[in-house]
Amino acid sequence: MSEKQIFTLKQVVSSIKKTIDERYKMAYWVKAEMHKLNRFPSGHCFPELVQKEDGKIVAQLSGIIWKTVMDRVNKSFMELLKEPLKEGTNLLLLVKVTFSEKYGLSLQILDVDPSFVLGELQREREETLKRLTKEGILNNNQNLPFPLLPKRIAIISADTSKGLSDFMNVLESNEYGYHFYTHLFPAALQGDIAPNSIQKQLRIIEQVKDYFDIVVIVRGGGGEVSMTCYNNFELCEAIVTFPLPILTGIGHSTNLTVAEMIAYQNGITPTELAEMLIRSFHDFAVPLDDARKIVIRTSENVLLNAGQNLSHAQKLFVALVTSKFSKNRMAVKEIEKDIFRSFKDWNALKAKEIKHESERLVREAQFLLHNYRQRLELPVDKLKPAIERSLRQQNERLGVSSRNVELLSPKMVLKRGYSITRVHGKVISMENPAKKGDKISTFTHDFELESEIKELKKTDDE
Amino acid sequence: MSKEISYDKAFDELQQIVSDMEEGEIGVDELSIKVKRASELIKICKEKLSSTEEDVSKILKGLK
Numbered sequence: 147m148s149e150k151q152i153f154t155l156k157q158v159v160s161s162i163k164k165t166i167d168e169r170y171k172m173a174y175w176v177k178a179e180m181h182k183l184n185r186f187p188s189g190h191c192f193p194e195l196v197q198k199e200d201g202k203i204v205a206q207l208s209g210i211i212w213k214t215v216m217d218r219v220n221k222s223f224m225e226l227l228k229e230p231l232k233e234g235t236n237l238l239l240l241v242k243v244t245f246s247e248k249y250g251l252s253l254q255i256l257d258v259d260p261s262f263v264l265g266e267l268q269r270e271r272e273e274t275l276k277r278l279t280k281e282g283i284l285n286n287n288q289n290l291p292f293p294l295l296p297k298r299i300a301i302i303s304a305d306t307s308k309g310l311s312d313f314m315n316v317l318e319s320n321e322y323g324y325h326f327y328t329h330l331f332p333a334a335l336q337g338d339i340a341p342n343s344i345q346k347q348l349r350i351i352e353q354v355k356d357y358f359d360i361v362v363i364v365r366g367g368g369g370e371v372s373m374t375c376y377n378n379f380e381l382c383e384a385i386v387t388f389p390l391p392i393l394t395g396i397g398h399s400t401n402l403t404v405a406e407m408i409a410y411q412n413g414i415t416p417t418e419l420a421e422m423l424i425r426s427f428h429d430f431a432v433p434l435d436d437a438r439k440i441v442i443r444t445s446e447n448v449l450l451n452a453g454q455n456l457s458h459a460q461k462l463f464v465a466l467v468t469s470k471f472s473k474n475r476m477a478v479k480e481i482e483k484d485i486f487r488s489f490k491d492w493n494a495l496k497a498k499e500i501k502h503e504s505e506r507l508v509r510e511a512q513f514l515l516h517n518y519r520q521r522l523e524l525p526v527d528k529l530k531p532a533i534e535r536s537l538r539q540q541n542e543r544l545g546v547s548s549r550n551v552e553l554l555s556p557k558m559v560l561k562r563g564y565s566i567t568r569v570h571g572k573v574i575s576m577e578n579p580a581k582k583g584d585k586i587s588t589f590t591h592d593f594e595l596e597s598e599i600k601e602l603k604k605t606d607d608e
Numbered sequence: 609m610s611k612e613i614s615y616d617k618a619f620d621e622l623q624q625i626v627s628d629m630e631e632g633e634i635g636v637d638e639l640s641i642k643v644k645r646a647s648e649l650i651k652i653c654k655e656k657l658s659s660t661e662e663d664v665s666k667i668l669k670g671l672k
Contacts, residue, residue: 293616294615294616294619295615295656295657297656322657323657323658324657324658325657325658325659329664329665329668350668354664354667354668357664357667358664427657430619430653430657431654431657433623434619434622434650434653434654437622437623437625437626437646437650438646438647438650440626440629440630441625441626441629441642441643441646441647441650444626444629444630444632444634445629445639445642445643448629448632448634448635448636448639449636449639452636
């Protein structure tokens with residue numbers, strides 16, 4: 147080896163740069179994942195671009211996006227994808243291989259194709275759907291029985307979300323007095339953190355699932371933002387396998403996200419979702435009211451029918467009884483007539499018999515009377531002299547007695563010389579005593595003497 | 609969902625009574641019993657529409 151040829155560093159990098167510049171004159175479309183964006187305060191970005199195979203990085207190179215390019219790219223991304231350029235996505239980049247003496251090899255990014263990203267997102271969406279279908283769980287949440295009354299609602303939303311306040315307003319201001327119980331489980335609703343944040347709240351709700359009827363995910367109000375996080379496989383898997391029906395109201399998207407497709411129901415906006423829930427209360431309240439009306443109407447009918455039947459039966463009964471009664475009355479009248487006729491006949495017969503009997507009795511009596519009279523007449527003839535004889539004897543006995551009586555009469559006693567003396571008109575006795583000077587009257591057979599007592603002496607019994 | 613089950617049952621029972629009545633399978637004797645039951649069920653269901661549920665905040669605090 148002769149004398150060493152020595153180059154300065156600048157000579158080397160200049161040589162490399164010259165070679166590279168000559169070799170890579172054109173710009174190329176390169177497919178790569180933007181691993182990190184590395185945005186500097188100046189607005190320029192120095193992203194790390196990688197290519198992965200089976201999760202391992204197999205190629206890596208730095209990129210440069212100047213601020214002006216970055217602004218233009220973001221604008222076109224927002225227009226088409228509703229989100230800015232973000233890390234972790236596969237991109238189709240228009241690049242130029244550059245070599246800077248100072249910074250070395252890098253890819254200067256001149257443009258990023260937003261439609262490629264759209265395609266990538268579409269691919270993720272389809273991938274998620276494909277996997278859910280393959281696992282046979284695509285319709286799991288939709289096949290859950292829906293509660294008759296979705297009354298207790300677990301809400302996954304952000305405290306500040308306009309969508310949440312819209313949802314609550316509709317629920318709380320319903321004019322029917324329906325009462326919902328809601329509990330907020332706060333979560334991030336957009337961007338790369340949303341899937342994990344929502345899944346975390348779902349895990350919490352699962353532990354208290356007995357206290358809820360349904361879960362709703364509501365989001366909205368803000369500007370146009372990307373909804374691609376709702377195509378995330380893990381999030382969608384968590385939704386379909388959740389034990390309660392999950393309803394979504396996450397905003398207007400022309401292209402439904404997988405989460406909205408596989409949820410029990412998609413209410414589109416929070417307001418519409420809340421109105422749907424009120425309708426389901428209504429769907430319950432209306433048949434309830436119908437049931438009430440039917441119960442009233444039917445029972446009225448049953449009573450009316452029963453009443454009519456009863457009144458019909460009553461009329462029939464009365465008619466039957468009346469007809470039976472009049473028939474019987476006629477029969478009774480006939481019998482009565484028969485009886486009367488028979489009685490009259492019997493009466494006549496009996497009268498005849500009685501007359502006959504009485505005539506016979508009279509005859510018999512007369513006969514008997516005649517007999518007795520004849521029998522009596524005979525002794526009367528014999529009695530007459532006996533009676534007359536007895537009468538004579540009696541008269542004779544009476545004549546003797548009357549003479550004896552005559553001998554004892556007062557006149558005869560007076561005639562025999564006795565007298566009766568009276569004082570004060572009565573016979574003188576111990577009961578009617580006389581005293582000296584009294585005038586006394588004395589009756590004899592032929593005179594009445596008036597005298598005055600000169601001397602009074604009690605008669606000596608001896 | 610223990611409360612909800614008895615509530616669903618209440619509604620089912622009500623529907624059963626209503627369909628029995630509509631099909632004319634209820635006689636005068638049963639009528640007052642069934643009407644009484646139906647009005648109870650309607651009351652239970654109506655109350656459910658406007659009643660307030662137990663707050664789960666405390667339970668959730670225990671979880672976190």
